[in-house]
Amino acid sequence: MQENTFDLQLTDEEKATIKQALADLNNVLMPKLAVLNKGDKRDLLIMGDKSVAFVEKALEISRQENGLLSSFIEQQAFESDVNAIEMLRSFEYQVKAINSAIDDSYALAGSEAYKTALMVYSLMKNAAKMGHPGAKEKVEELSARFPGRKRTAIAE
Numbered sequence: 001m002q003e004n005t006f007d008l009q010l011t012d013e014e015k016a017t018i019k020q021a022l023a024d025l026n027n028v029l030m031p032k033l034a035v036l037n038k039g040d041k042r043d044l045l046i047m048g049d050k051s052v053a054f055v056e057k058a059l060e061i062s063r064q065e066n067g068l069l070s071s072f073i074e075q076q077a078f079e080s081d082v083n084a085i086e087m088l089r090s091f092e093y094q095v096k097a098i099n100s101a102i103d104d105s106y107a108l109a110g111s112e113a114y115k116t117a118l119m120v121y122s123l124m125k126n127a128a129k130m131g132h133p134g135a136k137e138k139v140e141e142l143s144a145r146f147p148g149r150k151r152t153a154i155a156e
Helices: 012-028 038-042 051-064 075-129 135-145
Strands: none
Touching (some): 051 075, 075 135
């Protein structure tokens, strides 16, 4: 019997709401974000989670020692970058959680659908062996689309 542990049902209204939210993200946020190619990103000094406290402390010190540091750093740009980091980290956390759940749901739904498709294929092969009308043609259709290895005819 087929397994069905995952069942995602969305109303048309819910789908429209999600599509609109994604469109809003794309229209509002994407134009303000940077998109780097692999080479550009590879050359960057990457700030990880452990670097956050260091950067925050450096910002605090730069505010206290603005007179000393003002000829070397642009305080407003530094503060803007730190504010962007805080904002983007909060967005990233939420988006990663959603993306992870989408990936998991896609994997689960895909697994269930593929198992059921294999069951249909097997049952139709049995039906064809038993002479069920039209079963042989349906097996041939499924066989042509089966993602397994392609069989090559051996020349006699």
